[in-house]
Amino acid sequence: MGDLHPLPEFSASTADDFQGTMRSVALEDTAINDMWASSSVSTRGTLQRAFASLDESFSAYIRRRRLEEAAEALTVTGSRLSVSEAAALWHFTDSSHFIRAFKKQYHATPAQFARSLT
Template structure:
């Protein structure tokens, strides 16, 4: 179910959908730049270079020349805005200065400005439909906003604040702990900084990206073990949290918690198996 408006080259619609999956983009220059602002539910976008989980109160802007797989949870509500790709990229200083996607909270000043602009467009729809020049101005303004968010000023701003980089990286890692593809390069791409900047930011916090990932995976496995108790299967938990095998999980668990998972379960009054 969708409703909205289209004029000049700007499309703005509100969409409600049940569980839905598909592919957005087909490697064509005419594929648009798309913004998805989620107000309920959740959307997962995945491409060869990045993966984004868009939850309520967040916006994701994507260049759909690259194909993105997507999955919408049931009862998802999203505001979708599209602009032709060539208009957005024509404003880039160089092709390398634009990232393929942008993820942010609605509290971000740029996103608040975009939302205020779209609200003004909605209120002025009658005037816009009567004036081709007004439509062109509105489309041009939206194009400038999209390109400004995709340009690498965003990365520069994050690089100036190492703590913000670490916070953003940890938030992304938390949402992707179970992914087999999770890596420092993937985190850097989604946060919008270079791999070197990401690693330096974690080093300043006396940590490394993968050390944080391993700690959080082990903590998540520990929490699942407690929750399942006697019904827990250690090999399944190890696989779910991306340990190489059950033996690797057992060694890490014992080093951190002082006992093997099986002994830990017995102490809880349950029983487990390493099979």
């Protein structure tokens, strides 16, 4: 009996296509789920394999993009976005997790980072 759901062939360009798609969405869980539903990729594991040839996993890419968006929002002139609001807006489980991830990427807490650029 043949495979009902053959795995698509992946290359770096496939991962690039998904990265382009991810840049165009708000990086919300619902948008990511919509992307899965509209693609030929049946599972996250399949996409993880597509990213395997790159320097960054799919999960790391999503986390990095969310942190980049948060960093940009925190440094907008006149922004009154709190760290807790930023954590919730970019789908981190809580403020502590967001602060740790942010500090790992930017070597400063979100508040320190915002103060240094405003």
